[in-house]
Amino acid sequence: MERTNSIRRKAMARQHKAEVMIAGEQLRLRLHDGKLIKDRRYHLRTYPNCFVAQELIDWLVSHKEAPDRATAVCLMQHLMDNEIVHHVCDKRPVFKDAKLLYRFRKDDGTFPFNTEVKIFMRGQRLYEHLIGDKNSVLQLREEHGVAYQRSFPGCQLIDWLLQNGEAESRSRGLELCRALQEHGIIQHVVKKHDFFDSGLLYQFCINFRRRRRLSELLHESEQDNDEGLAVSTQEDNHSDSPFVLRRNPPQEANNGFPSVKSNKDLKQVTSGRRGSLNSLQLHSAGFPPLVQLSSASVLRCNPESVLRRNVTCEELMAPGAPFIKKVLTVIGDALGWGFVVRGMAPCYVQAVDPGSPAAAAGVKVRQFVCQVNGQCVLYLDYRTVSRLVMTGPRIAVLEILEPLK
Structure with missing residues (x-):
């Protein structure tokens, strides 16, 4: 019993950490949409993708995310303590309501992708897959006369993991489910049992799609967590969720992928919406005359590569090469990720939709x-890289090399 209580306490702490991560990511996306995050110049140096603390506090109060400036500072300090944001030079551990520059760690590649974060992302991907499955194991079920929404028997979840290639064997599936429970992602419906390959009922503790208010970070309680399990399907599909379509598709025809060439080289044939990565037809020797973005849109793209010169894999990996390594996290929406890859090896970014998740990342x-x-x-062609992104989770973690300017 003592071991079970200890695991439960650790799971609650990790669940709170997960809630902080989700709330922080939702805030980051909103700030990018609101143009508060941008490149800023200070003392003859440019700091990319950062925000001014004082401006952010103004925004939090005006958008009713915090009742006053002091509370807003406490909220940002909480994000700072959980390694969501940091000072651009990592010299200030305390968040100040001043004209200081801060940045989200996901925007500069310093976010710690440790084991805990990887399990959280795995749990999120499984949740999204299960929610979208027409014959999902998440159903209204009854145990001891009590009905539980979106619950599942442990044995059926392991069956599902095996059928969908998420686990190599039942023992591996059991290990994964116990890791998800240990990290506060799933739990027994009445919190009495560890995870077993049996008919016991379990639920997801975290509703990944629910829109978080920052004030929840400072006032979370066990009751709040319990109530999170009963969130309705309508709330799951809230348009402001970062895990569903966040922005209305543009109705105008001026949203084609831009390259660095002039506008006259990028001619629109018919109007349409932004296409996802998997709807692009690319060719290694050059783009074909037409690139199909969707069933209702056709775009004429510049056939020339955006690279100023050809670069080999060996040159990229050479010591002292003029490139900066970054880790970028792209959360795809219903329209895709919003970038085009090209090249036989190494693969590079040919174009980016300015209103896409890729641009925000x-x-x-x-x-x-x-x-x-x-x-x-690094040694794969664009077809293989595209396939890895398309068949992977909605969250794509990219490690890139950016040329020094």
């Missing part, structure tokens, strides 16, 4: 893709 043209979700892709 810091993806830019001429960046070379080194890793996708922890897998080295």
Whole structure:
């Protein structure tokens, strides 16, 4: 019993950490949309993707995320303590309501992708997959006369993991489910049992799609966590969720992927919406005359590469090479990720939709893709890299090399 209580306490602490991560990511996306995060110059140096603390406090109060400036500072300090944001030079451990520059760690590649974060991201991906499954194991079930929404027997979840290639064997599936429970992502419906490959009922503790208010970070309680399990399907599909379509598709025809060439080289044939990565038809020797973005849109793209010169894999990896390594996290929406890759090896970014998740994450043209979700892709062609992104989770973690300017 003491061991079970200890695991439960650790799970609650990790669940709170997960809630902080989700709230921080939702805030980051909103600030990018509101143009509060941008490149700023200070003392003859440019700091990319940062915000001014004083401006952010103004924004939090005006958007009713905090009742006053002191509370807003406490909220940002909480994000800072959880390694969501930091001072641009990492010299100030305390968040100040002043004209100081801070940055989200996901925007500069310093976010710590440790084991805990990887399990959290795995749990989020499984949740999204299960929610979207027509024959989902998440159903209204009854145990001891009590009904539980979106619950599942442990044995059925392991069956699902095996059927969908998420686990190699039942023992591996059991290990994964116990790790998810240990990190506060799933739990027994009445919190009495560890995870077993049996008919016991379990639920997801975290509703990944629910819109968080920052004030929840300072006033979370066990009751709040319990209530989170009963959130309705309507709330799950809230349009402001970062895990569903966040922005209305543009109705105008001026949203084609831009390259660094002039506008006259990028001619729109018919109007349409932004296409996802998997809807792009690319060719290694050059783009074909037409690139299909969707069933209702056709775009004429510049056939020339955006690279100023050809670069080899050996040159990229050479000691002292003029490139900066960054880790970027792109959360795809219903329209895709919003960037185009090209090249046989190394693969590079040919174009980025300015209103896409890729642009918000810091993806830019001429960046070379080194890793996708922890897998080295430096020596792979664009077809393989595209396939890895398309068949992977909605969150794509990219390690890139950016040329020094």
